[in-house]
Amino acid sequence: xxxxxxxxxxxxxxxxxxxxxxxxxxxxxxxxxxxxxxxxxxxxxxxxxxxxxxxxxxxxxxxxxxxxxxxxxxxxxxxxxxxxxxxxxxxxxxxxxxxxxxxxxxxxxxxxxxxxxxxxxxxxxxxxxxxxxxxxxxxxxxxxxxxxxxxxxxxxxxxxxxxxxxxxxxxxxxxxxxxxxxxxxxxxxxxxxxxx
Amino acid sequence: xxxxxxxxxxxxxxxxxxxxxxxxxxxxxxxxxxxxxxxxxxxxxxxxxxxxxxxxxxxxxxxxxxxxxxxxxxxxxxxxxxxxxxxxxxxxxxxxxxxxxxxxxxxxxxxxxxxxxxxxxxxxxxxxxxxxxxxxxxxxxxxxxxxxxxxxxxxxxxxxxxxxxxxxxxxxxxxxxxxxxxxxxxxxxxxxxxxx
DNA sequence: GTCTATATCGAGATAGAC
DNA sequence: GTCTATCTCGATATAGAC
Numbered sequence: 001x002x003x004x005x006x007x008x009x010x011x012x013x014x015x016x017x018x019x020x021x022x023x024x025x026x027x028x029x030x031x032x033x034x035x036x037x038x039x040x041x042x043x044x045x046x047x048x049x050x051x052x053x054x055x056x057x058x059x060x061x062x063x064x065x066x067x068x069x070x071x072x073x074x075x076x077x078x079x080x081x082x083x084x085x086x087x088x089x090x091x092x093x094x095x096x097x098x099x100x101x102x103x104x105x106x107x108x109x110x111x112x113x114x115x116x117x118x119x120x121x122x123x124x125x126x127x128x129x130x131x132x133x134x135x136x137x138x139x140x141x142x143x144x145x146x147x148x149x150x151x152x153x154x155x156x157x158x159x160x161x162x163x164x165x166x167x168x169x170x171x172x173x174x175x176x177x178x179x180x181x182x183x184x185x186x187x188x189x190x191x192x193x194x195x196x
Numbered sequence: 197x198x199x200x201x202x203x204x205x206x207x208x209x210x211x212x213x214x215x216x217x218x219x220x221x222x223x224x225x226x227x228x229x230x231x232x233x234x235x236x237x238x239x240x241x242x243x244x245x246x247x248x249x250x251x252x253x254x255x256x257x258x259x260x261x262x263x264x265x266x267x268x269x270x271x272x273x274x275x276x277x278x279x280x281x282x283x284x285x286x287x288x289x290x291x292x293x294x295x296x297x298x299x300x301x302x303x304x305x306x307x308x309x310x311x312x313x314x315x316x317x318x319x320x321x322x323x324x325x326x327x328x329x330x331x332x333x334x335x336x337x338x339x340x341x342x343x344x345x346x347x348x349x350x351x352x353x354x355x356x357x358x359x360x361x362x363x364x365x366x367x368x369x370x371x372x373x374x375x376x377x378x379x380x381x382x383x384x385x386x387x388x389x390x391x392x
Numbered sequence: 393g394t395c396t397a398t399a400t401c402g403a404g405a406t407a408g409a410c
Numbered sequence: 411g412t413c414t415a416t417c418t419c420g421a422t423a424t425a426g427a428c
Contacts (some may be wrong), residue, residue, distance in 0.1 A: 008393085024310040026223060029421060043394050045423070102306055109363035110298055110306055114220040124363045149372060152360060156373060160356025164348060167305035167320040176345060177352060204411085225403060238406080239412050247404065399424070406417070 009047045011037050013057045020058055021097075021104045024111055052119065059122050062104065063129055070133045080137040081189060084154070087134070088181045091161060095171045102166040105130075106159045131155060141189050150188055157181045205243045205253075207233050213254045217293075217300045220307055221251055248315065255318050258300065259325055266329045276336040277385060280350070283330070284377045287357060291367045298362040301326075302355045327351060337385050346384060353377045 015036040019028040030041045030051070048054050077083045091098060101107070105126040112120045134151035143150065161177035164170075211232040215224040226237045226247070244250050273279045287294060297303070301322040308316045330347035339346065357373035360366075 022310065024222075024307070026220075027311055030423090031420080040395055041422090042396070042424080046393060051422070100309070102309060106359045106363070107306060107310070110303060110359060111220070113296070113298060113362050113365075114218065114303070115223055120363075120365075127360070127363055152369065153373070153376060156356030156360050157352065158356070159359040160352030160354070163302045163306060163355040163359065164323070164352050166309050167302070167316075167323055169309075169316075173348065177349070180349060226405090227402085236413050237404090238414070241405070242411060245405095393428105395426100395428075397425085397427095399422105401421080401423100403420080404418090407415085408413100409415095410411105410413075 006047065008037075008039070009057075012039075012044070012047060012054070013061050016054050017058045017061060020055070020108065022101050025055055025108065026111070026115060052116070055119060056122065059108075059119075059126065062126055066126065066129050070129070080140040081185075084134065084137050084185055085182060087130075088154075088158070088178055088185070091158060091174055091178050095174055098162055099165050099169050099171050099174060103159060103162045106162060127155060143188070143190065154181070154185070157184065202243065204233075204235070208235075208240070208243060208250065209253045209257050212250050213257060216251070216254055216304065218297050221304065222307065222311060248312070251315060252318065255304075255315075255322065258322055262322065262325050266325070276333040277381075280330065280333050280381055281378060283326075284350075284354070284374055284381070287354060287370055287374050291370055294358055295361050295365050295367050295370060299355060299358045302358060323351060339384070339386065350377070350381070353380065 012033065015033050016028070019032050019036065023032065030044055033054075034041050034044070044054075048057070073083055073086060077086055105123075109120065109123045109127065112123050131148065131151050134154055135147045138147045138150055157177070158181065161174055161181070165174035165177065208229065211229050212224070215228050215232065219228065226240055229250075230237050230240070240250075244253070269279055269282060273282055301319075305316065305319045305323065308319050327344065327347050330350055331343045334343045334346055353373070354377065357370055357377070361370035361373065
């Protein structure tokens with residue numbers, strides 16, 4: 001019945017996820033995806049009504065993946081400040097893909113803002129997942145005012161670093177910005193919660 | 197002979213410039229451009245060999261426009277710190293277009309990073325124009341160390357603010373980030389050169 | 393469920409009249 | 411120089427056999 005637990009469906013979504021990231025949504029064709037999954041092009045339409053529906057599935061899959069990733073972080077890392085460090089260090093850990101292809105969240109939102117205005121609202125839910133999680137950590141650290149604004153500024157620092165380091169394909173610059181983001185975070189966190 | 201001073205050629209470049217910004221390069225067709233300029237599609241190929249050549253012309257035109265814009269700023273504004281404020285305020289002045297379509301520089305670099313790797317080096321020259329100009333202002337303000345790194349960080353703040361405010365189509369957030377960028381700049385500039 | 397064919401469309405690009 | 415007509419290609423999507 002093509003349910004969400006369908007194995008092939010999941011393989012299609014996984015391949016589309018990666019290709020949308022590396023080539024962009026519009027620039028990825030069914031042929032690109034079928035080459036990866038080894039199915040015929042016609043077979044897509046048993047699992048999805050349209051390309052837009054694949055995009056929807058990819059966005060949902062990314063949101064789920066981000067949510068369980070953050071849950072795993074929460075379990076592994078107790079100190080909220082170290083959690084935020086770990087978030088920033090995601091840029092370091094993925095430096096190769098980021099300097100080559102940018103950010104899967106920001107890149108998709110930027111592309112959709114220029115084309116299918118309809119799907120933009122779905123895509124930016126990815127940002128909200130991270131924003132809410134950062135707000136939670138900030139509150140645990142004793143920050144009471146403007147937590148959302150501060151959380152969004154951390155996303156600003158990350159997205160800006162991605163855009164510039166991607167434009168110049170410069171990993172070293174990305175690392176510099178990781179350092180700066182951590183210093184900014186240190187300054188934002190009240191002293192009594194530092195160096196725990 | 198289709199020289200660079202050609203009036204129709206310039207009209208094509210101007211229309212392509214705006215469309216590449218608002219719809220993206222790949223997503224803009226010759227039909228889109230011809231609708232704007234009111235010429236036949238075949239006529240493009242008298243002025244340009246290919247779509248890529250139009251992109252090249254657009255990048256050159258943008259660089260020229262940015263350079264003369266910065267020259268005009270230098271003439272109009274004497275204080276280097278106020279020049280940098282004016283640079284940051286560009287986000288405010290263009291808030292409608294930025295929250296709708298992002299940044300013409302960052303957006304193009306991001307798109308080309310995912311597709312035509314060949315042209316990426318041409319596109320990021322747009323960033324270099326701004327980076328060099330910011331470095332000049334910082335040196336005039338007495339900053340001697342890491343001027344390039346500081347200049348690039350200002351671009352990071354701007355690009356990040358654009359990405360997030362564009363994703364949420366949120367002008368108010370953009371204004372908040374403009375304020376934050378100015379505060380960051382104040383902290384970067386040595387005291388003796390402040391409040392001139 | 394997965395396949396092979398095919399329909400349909402719009403893209404970039406070319407040829408040649410005027 | 412600008413036009414109309416056309417070529418070629420690759421895209422999404424559909425129909426129907428197996």
